Amino acid sequence: MRRLSCPFPPLAAVVAFAVALAGCASKPPADDPDAVAEYNQTNDPMEPTNRVFYAINDGLDTVIMRPLAVAYKYVVPDTVRSHAHNVLSNLSMPVALFNDMMQGRPRRAGDSLMRIVVNSTVGVAGIFDVATGWGWPKHETDAGMTLALWGLPEGPFLFLPVLGPSSPRDATGFASDLAMDPLTWVGQGVVVSALGWSRYSLSAVNTRADLLVDLDKIKEQALDPYATIRSLYQQHRQSQIEDARSDDRATVPAWFAQPRQP
Amino acid sequence: MLTRRILLLSVTALPVALGLAPSRAWAQNLEQAVAFIERTSNDIVAVANGPASPVDKMKQLQAVIDRAVDVNEVARFCLGRFWRIASAAQQKEYLDLFHRVLMINITGKLGEYQGVSIAIGRGQPREGGVVVASVVNRPGNPPSKVEWVVSTESGSPKIVDVIAEGTSLRLTQRSDYSAYLGRNNNNVQALIDAMKQQASQQD
Numbered sequence A: 001m002r003r004l005s006c007p008f009p010p011l012a013a014v015v016a017f018a019v020a021l022a023g024c025a026s027k028p029p030a031d032d033p034d035a036v037a038e039y040n041q042t043n044d045p046m047e048p049t050n051r052v053f054y055a056i057n058d059g060l061d062t063v064i065m066r067p068l069a070v071a072y073k074y075v076v077p078d079t080v081r082s083h084a085h086n087v088l089s090n091l092s093m094p095v096a097l098f099n100d101m102m103q104g105r106p107r108r109a110g111d112s113l114m115r116i117v118v119n120s121t122v123g124v125a126g127i128f129d130v131a132t133g134w135g136w137p138k139h140e141t142d143a144g145m146t147l148a149l150w151g152l153p154e155g156p157f158l159f160l161p162v163l164g165p166s167s168p169r170d171a172t173g174f175a176s177d178l179a180m181d182p183l184t185w186v187g188q189g190v191v192v193s194a195l196g197w198s199r200y201s202l203s204a205v206n207t208r209a210d211l212l213v214d215l216d217k218i219k220e221q222a223l224d225p226y227a228t229i230r231s232l233y234q235q236h237r238q239s240q241i242e243d244a245r246s247d248d249r250a251t252v253p254a255w256f257a258q259p260r261q262p
Numbered sequence B: 001m002l003t004r005r006i007l008l009l010s011v012t013a014l015p016v017a018l019g020l021a022p023s024r025a026w027a028q029n030l031e032q033a034v035a036f037i038e039r040t041s042n043d044i045v046a047v048a049n050g051p052a053s054p055v056d057k058m059k060q061l062q063a064v065i066d067r068a069v070d071v072n073e074v075a076r077f078c079l080g081r082f083w084r085i086a087s088a089a090q091q092k093e094y095l096d097l098f099h100r101v102l103m104i105n106i107t108g109k110l111g112e113y114q115g116v117s118i119a120i121g122r123g124q125p126r127e128g129g130v131v132v133a134s135v136v137n138r139p140g141n142p143p144s145k146v147e148w149v150v151s152t153e154s155g156s157p158k159i160v161d162v163i164a165e166g167t168s169l170r171l172t173q174r175s176d177y178s179a180y181l182g183r184n185n186n187n188v189q190a191l192i193d194a195m196k197q198q199a200s201q202q203d
Helices: A008-022 A033-042 A047-075 A078-091 A093-103 A106-121 A143-149 A168-180 A190-210 A212-221 A225-245 B002-049 B054-068 B071-082 B088-108 B169-182 B188-202
Strands: A158-160 A164-166 B117-126 B129-137 B144-151 B158-164
Touching (some): A033 B071, A047 A190, A047 A212, A047 A225, A078 A093, A078 A190, A093 A143, A093 A168, A158 A168, A164 A168, A164 A225, A190 A212, B002 B054, B002 B129, B002 B144, B071 B188, B169 B188
Antiparallel strands (some): A158 A164
């Protein structure tokens, strides 16, 4: 009999068991309007499940990701890390460009396009971030923000096993980004596949190294790190979406009479 | 015809004339708040980049924060709906502990801010005060957007919130305390004990 080589069925069973065990948060009684208002504002009806996943994530992070990030920071010099960051950032620019266009943000799309062109050529395959100095600043965008700008409501807060704090809208966005990324579909074979996995692994370590100081501070200072991370995530997301929504820089060329600034 | 035009002009002129008076006061408030943040940020940068020893720097920074931040107001906000159910003694103890924990958290990472510079931007009115935008440049890090919320409700301008990259620090702190209290049966004494432990860890 052939042994199960795929690890997913047992993993799925563990996840389902965790969800069933933890269940949903209990809503506070209606005679305490402040508590109810706060429960609604926190938007975390699946809190027990989320906390279980947070604990699992935290364990994996302490054992695997954080040591990797610390080693990365220790071994790799600052300039090389910054160049690696630039290369990874450049590789994810096509997805940002598509998202900017779908959001209907012409100036942001222009910034993304020029960043791809300039950094890939003058910036030697993305190593040097020349475009920022030339007037095309970096901005963050992803399919979760696109869905938000299209009017999709956020949904309850979710803490996902590997991805961390998220929501149904952002998780959908993450999957869409993977599908939209042209680099996912380009090429075949062992080398391409290895490059792809290297890119994701390096991206994970790089992101974790960037967050090293901040996450350490949260774990040290917060009485409830899970709640702190949840609050930070929700606020940061809201601020990113607001930035995108309110970015209505004029699209007239520089040599044309500029509209008056508000 | 002429009378209608005069009437139209006077009707449109009246709200403009009325609007000018409050907006001048508003403009003054904005300027006052921006000037206040400029002074405070200059003080902070001077302390962070100054030649004093770490212990002296901590004391100097504490003095700046006491002058510039309305710590009691922030503390009350962070306890939120539990302020009302706390006894007077608990409230007093909480305010004192909050002050100590805030100082520890802010001055703990003073070394990281060597070489910092702060560029102050514009002020915008918002509910309850003025929000002054700024950009904080730390060497070796990308510049970060920080907004300072200034309130004049206590008479003189005081900082009541700091919004770093879109996240309000006092909202985050309130979520933290609220979640902790939620898991400890809404018992304010449990929070006070936890804060006591935090404060004593660093002493």
